[in-house]
Amino acid sequence: MKKSRFSEEQIIGVLKEADAGMKVADLCRKHSISDATL
Numbered sequence: 001m002k003k004s005r006f007s008e009e010q011i012i013g014v015l016k017e018a019d020a021g022m023k024v025a026d027l028c029r030k031h032s033i034s035d036a037t038l
Contacts, residue, residue: 006033014038
């Protein structure tokens with residue numbers, strides 16, 4: 001099985017920031033992930 005680059009806690013944190021209203025482009029830049037991944 002492939003090891004995930006991000007831990008579950010990190011993923012949850014990013015999703016909570018998105019729920020709080022942070023722009024997707026800003027989140028992706030901050031956490032170095034692509035729009036498609038988010």
